[in-house]
Amino acid sequence: MQKIGKHVARHQYLHICLRPELDETDQRLIEAAARQASVTPGDHFNVIKLAEDRRSLTLLDYPGFFEEAFPILRRYWTVDLKTEQHRFRTYEDSNNPPILHRKELLLPKIHESFSQYAELTKSAEDIGLFDDPNRIGFLRAWEALLQQKGFRVVGHDLVPVGNAEETLQAECVRPPNGETVARHLTALTRYGLSAPMQTLARFGYLDGSKTIFDYGCGKGGDLETLRENNLMVWGWDPYYAPENEKRSAHIVNLGFVINVIENFEERIQALVGAYELADQLLVVSAMIANQEAMKGKPYGDGVLTSRNTFQKYFTQSELSHFLAETLGEEPVAVAPGVFYVFKDKDAEQRFMYNRFAHRRPSSLRIRRSAREHRPRAQVDRVQEKYAKHGELLEPLWQLWLQLGRKPERSEVDLLSITQGLGSLPAALRLIASYKGEGAEALLEDARKKRIDDLRVYFAQLQFERRKVYRHLDPSLKNDIKTFFGSLKDAMLEGQQLLFDLSQAEKINLACQQAAEHGLGWLDESHSLQLHTSLVEQLPPVLRSYVSCGTLLYGDISSADLIKIHIRSGKLTLMKFDDFVGKALPRMLERVKINLRTQKLDFFDYGELYTPPYLYLKSRFINEEFPHFGEQQAFDEKLETLNLFDFSEHGPEVDVFDAQLEARRYQVNGFELERSRTIPNIDAACGQFLTYRDLIECGETQTASRMQNFPTQPATYTALLDLAAELLDPIIDYFGMIKLTFGFCSPALAKNIKGRIAPKLDQHAAHERNRLGKPICDRKGAAVDFVIEDEDMVEVSKWIAENLRFDRMYVYGVNQPLHLSFSDAPKAQITLMTPDKKGVRLIPKTVGLESYLEADS
CATH class of the missing domain: 3.40.50.150 (Vaccinia Virus protein VP39)
Structure with a gap:
């Protein structure tokens, strides 16, 4: 992987202007991915995310990449380069979209704005905005952090806030x-x-x-x-x-x-x-x-x-x-x-409707406002009047959005409105004038959602075969008149929605649309699985599907996850021990509902059955769910380990726990941390070796039999990573290796004759000196080894071509190879060649590609 762009975990991000600097293979992968997703650079996406293993590639669209200091993601396409399948996700209707930090790293250093963006990043670092990167990837958390730190973004500058800057609207808003x-x-x-x-x-x-x-x-x-x-x-x-x-x-x-x-x-x-x-x-x-x-x-x-x-x-x-x-x-x-x-049948009607109503946020983000286009004097008069009557007007605006239509006189505090503003129409005109042209889009969206809510409601009435109420709730009467014209037409709309429930292709299409908007995880043509709090945002046909299916079950919010089976006419509801608070919640109860027969099958996990983990929880929630950023980071790290197969339900609990422990990982809240314990020296270190093998393999240590044990837990972790990432695959391919030098404690280093470099060679791993500072700042861990009957130069080339390593020193065909691994592998190759007199070895660092192309 070329070291251009921004590198996060095992992914490389770059703006499309950096694409020509990639090698031809990567450029062809990008072209293939764009064809698969039917998109073009510039028009549909402007940022590319390449997986290190090149198994997947994501095309991201940041419309305000150059205009916004911290650009907001609008949409993306992720393409599986092996299966040639892709997933699409849009954030256009999200109130908490992802944002991009350190955008200068995605550009060439010669870009005209590189210095400006880099200065912004430095300012953010100085303030401490990037101290916890797992919690700043989404708009809400980022804005809250900025406010907490006492800064705001102006252009591409971070400006300190000296006084409380409550806007007029913020003063008037009352929470619903x-x-x-x-x-x-x-x-x-x-x-x-x-x-x-x-x-x-x-x-x-x-x-x-x-x-x-x-x-x-x-x-x-x-x-x-x-x-x-x-x-x-x-x-x-x-x-x-x-x-x-x-x-x-x-x-x-x-x-x-x-x-x-x-x-x-x-x-x-x-x-x-x-x-x-x-x-x-x-x-x-x-x-x-x-x-x-x-x-x-x-x-x-x-x-x-x-x-x-x-x-x-x-x-x-x-x-x-x-x-x-x-x-x-x-x-x-x-x-x-x-x-x-x-x-109370009016209360029953309100309850039945509100159960299926789409709960709208109390305030929606308007990207642009048209108020600035009105004359300044008019703007001042509107703002002044709105400020004076804000306590009346803001609740009226929220009611307008909730109803999706203009409120009727019977639905408001008419006396207060007429006393303060003359009439209800006058109050509504003032709201529209103050909110600007952006309000039209909000009202139209609210109108569509209200109609969808009513269609779901009338579909449910007919599915349950409830008699039409003789006395209709007044607000419901207004809805029917405004949106449908008559009760008969409203019932027909509900009837059509019920008919759609039997159409598997319509259910499948609705599931695809839901997944594209971040509402659950779609198992292609099989099921959609999501948190129950997201059900109210689903397309009408899926909301009706769920409400009909849960007729006997009741309120689905008592469960955590719901699985919509696309073709079998079934729903599955699942409860977990602490869904919100755990990165790996465990299932306690599962209920399968047959939509056609209305039969419920309950299954409890407990003494007889081990409650399974829910893996990759971030798939089933979205960016507006508590702890989503931390959960997503946890899931990405778990997948990056490449230890488990999550294609189906994932590993059994005991298998997962044992494998995680064997690789010295532990779950702490939403963090996947390395173990802080010191293992038994004879415990397995990877697939073929033990810790003792890597600690007692040096000539001096073997001869002196001196104690050479690491004291830092991180050293054992580094030795394990070295064995798992490098030594195991080498042994698996070439056969058993002979270790000539492994871990080296400070005491052992003092007894080794000859030239060694503890501050550079990584044999000290994470050990510390008497002052408590790392002996080798490179950390990681290193070994020297040979393989009998193998050309060690050819072995080094195989390693360079197939494995991730930090540093490799090549001494010759029959000489031991020095190999190290660290958290940030640099893939640095150094050739140790003798000088003209054959007395000293001269190090020469070469590039990965040139080394692979060179003759032995």
Whole structure:
């Protein structure tokens, strides 16, 4: 690989203007990749990413490469040069796209802007912006870091911020209710709310506007948590709180009660009694049967446990039927074993719609604003008026985006708007004027998403065969009138979407579109796998596919991953132990749903089955997911090790752990670190050797039998890398080698007669001197070896052509070869040739290509 461009891990990045400096082979690879992806340089891409092993090549498009200090990635094509398959990804609708740092390294040094870009990089280094490169690769984290450091980017300069620079819009914006509630409720879940209460939190019912009664509250854990957060809650329990009053509330929770009542009639009485207390909504939960259930002595329609308690285990469909037959209402599944039964049908309609609605960000990034084209005086008047009424106007703007249409008078605080701005149309005109032409694109996008939401909603109604509500929610009426004209036409749109679910090619095309926008990992024509939080952003046909498939399962956000099987009409939902917080989460539960039969198959991992790792997690999330940058860096490093085959499900847990440990790697959070332990000297060091082989192989050490053990864990790691990356493949190809000199401690170096260079030769690896400084700044590790009956010059040429090495000293046909490896292999070849008198050896460094071309 030529040392031009920017080198990160085992990839080389360069701007297309550097392409002529590549060798002919690489230029042909780029041409082939561009043909495969049907793109042209300059028009579609301007940066090239070459894998070191040349197995893949990525063509990246940074539209603002020269204009932006830290260019934003718009799209890319990754081409597998072996299979000639390619993947496309666009970031045009992303709020957190990748950004490029150190862009001067991608250009020739003679470029007119090289010095300017290099100065920007130096400034960023001085400030400490690049201290943690794994966390600055995406826009949000980068902007947050800049703000934290107290700087902003102006042109190609980093300018310190002396005062708080809140813009007018930032002062006026109020977070949407969902965002405020989400933070509040996330804290609640950490206190250990029960599963049904957590569903109420997810769907926004614990915002303080609803009263809650817990029918069968037990010891009152949920009540205590909710009261601590200022919610109006009460509870009753026949054992722990029999003196409390049974009272009505907006929401009544019957949490895991009916499954512990052994008498069928009493079970019905409890259910009906709880439902009578609910003004709007009854939440019912019960234990769900799985392969680990039914442990105990059969009793009635359940079992008696070892503690002499009763448990009735329901299937999801059995629980649904029980609720429907007892209460005469159609329950709504929100999670395995958790159902909602609505008394308030308007509330049910809003809930059903909002479940499938595309949640829009509270503020979208507008690349350009047209306000600058208006006369300055007009701009000032609009800004002044908007600032004065910002508390009214900004929520109105957010509502406009949420609805995808102009809000109606009945949907806003009309009195406040008319008092402050004269009329609702006047307020909307002021918003449009302030937001500028960029707002038109946002509103059009919101309109399309709202229509898609409604199509999914009406498709779901018909799939569930629910009767059309006699009384429609007023907001839904406005939607139907605006977007479809009539309820009949709206139902037809939903019907068409249901028809599309049976078309495998349409499902496949939608999966391809989703993957191109960073919504999951596409296994070509087989499945799309993604985090459940991304489902709401999927194309309508896939959202409808998921919502129909999870009719009995309930709220998919209780799972972590969903796998959409493109041709079999199935979905798979997976739960993990800590999906967000772990680089390698382990699967705890898998549920397979047959869309056609609505059959659910549950599978739990535990004592009987080892929970498997989820490998390459970054594939299934996107740049807006927590810790995405760190996860992506972890996955790339794991793949770069080339230790495992991840083409299917990856290795078993014990195999993975053992192999990682053998190569002296350990997982620490989102970091893949080298081991800090000192191994047994007789432990395997690579495939053919032990650590002792590399430590006790020198002539002086063998003769003196002196202690020569490394003291630094990093030295053992370096010896292992040397063996695995170089010695193992050499032995595998030529046969066993004879080591003549290996690791050299400071004590051994003092006893070696002759000329050695501990500060340069890397035989000291990572050892330190008495002052605690590295003996050899090159680090890595080195050995000298010969192979019997082999021409060592020819061996050196084979190494140069096939392996990654740091430095190689060639002494002659029958002389030992000095070979080293390090974290950043330089592939430096030095020929040691005798002077004219044959007394001294003169080092001569030669280039890799010229050495391979030279005659022996």
